[in-house]
Amino acid sequence: MTSQPTAASAADPRELTLDIQHTIPLLGPSTTEIWQVQLHAGGTPVGSLRAVLNVHRANGRAQSPYSHCFGDDLDEADDFLDTDEADGFPLLAEEQLNVLRSRLSAHGGFYALAADQLLGEDALGLREFGSLSMLVFDQLTLTAPWDDPTIAAAVIASVIDEAAVTDCLVVLPAGAAAEQPGAGLLAAAGPSLWAEQLSDDTQSLDTKFDEGEGIAEVRETLHARIGH
Numbered sequence: 001m002t003s004q005p006t007a008a009s010a011a012d013p014r015e016l017t018l019d020i021q022h023t024i025p026l027l028g029p030s031t032t033e034i035w036q037v038q039l040h041a042g043g044t045p046v047g048s049l050r051a052v053l054n055v056h057r058a059n060g061r062a063q064s065p066y067s068h069c070f071g072d073d074l075d076e077a078d079d080f081l082d083t084d085e086a087d088g089f090p091l092l093a094e095e096q097l098n099v100l101r102s103r104l105s106a107h108g109g110f111y112a113l114a115a116d117q118l119l120g121e122d123a124l125g126l127r128e129f130g131s132l133s134m135l136v137f138d139q140l141t142l143t144a145p146w147d148d149p150t151i152a153a154a155v156i157a158s159v160i161d162e163a164a165v166t167d168c169l170v171v172l173p174a175g176a177a178a179e180q181p182g183a184g185l186l187a188a189a190g191p192s193l194w195a196e197q198l199s200d201d202t203q204s205l206d207t208k209f210d211e212g213e214g215i216a217e218v219r220e221t222l223h224a225r226i227g228h
Contacts, residue, residue, distance in 0.1 A: 011145040013151060013222045013226065014226060015042050018037050019039075019040065020036075020159070021035070021037075022036070022053070023036075031055050031103070032053070032054050033055065034050075034051075035049075035050065035053060035159065035163075036048070036050055037050070037155070037159060039146070039155065041146065046143045046146050047140070047141045048140075049137070049139065049140045049141075049159065050138055050139040050140075050182075052111055053133070053165070053168075054100060054133060054135075097119055100115075100132070102115075104134070104136065110177055110183065113201055117200060117201060117202055133167060133169065134169045134170075135160065135163055135165070135169070135170045135171070136171040137159075137172050137173075138180075138183065139186070140155065140182060140183075140186045141182050141185070142155075147185060149191075152185040152186065152188065152189035153192040153193050155189075156193065157219070160215075167207060167208040168206075168208075169206050170195070170205050171202050172189070172190045172202070172203050173202065174190065174197055174203040175200050176201055177202070187203070190203045192217070192218050193205055193215060194210065194214030
């Protein structure tokens, strides 16, 4: 006879695993990737996550608009970026901004909302961002007892790690967008990751400048739960 797990063991974060799949085109550069994540506890499905990774690649690798400040190769940057002489920050060329916006908007829902609020003509654009690549999360569902913001934040952190893009603007729902199905846990997890409100309906952290303090705190909290 198989014994049933206790409530304590069922809530043990060590039992959680992530089955990550991401979709890329067969031909052409994989500039937009759809990430689908299935979460399991002891082999039992307990939730799912969805995100879109919009990657800017120059010379075959992800590139930051601040690369001129940090010594990266600038062969492709001159064609991609304009510079605001008033403050020295690079500005994304309008044509490239439109490409980024259209890529995200094509996925609809929160992706289109984020594209409009972060990449629209009336938005700050990428002036305040250290990264051109964007990892946008729009849905995360977890069944009890896993449905708490700390575990949600740890799941998001694992996906950020797996995306393996050094410079990436991570975007999560906020405001009215957080009331959409599957968005509540993402919004609640944001503060644990030290995400900051970026627009009316978005919060974000930039992995170029973020030193991972929020992610470290989240993982320390989970280790404390299991007595480590």
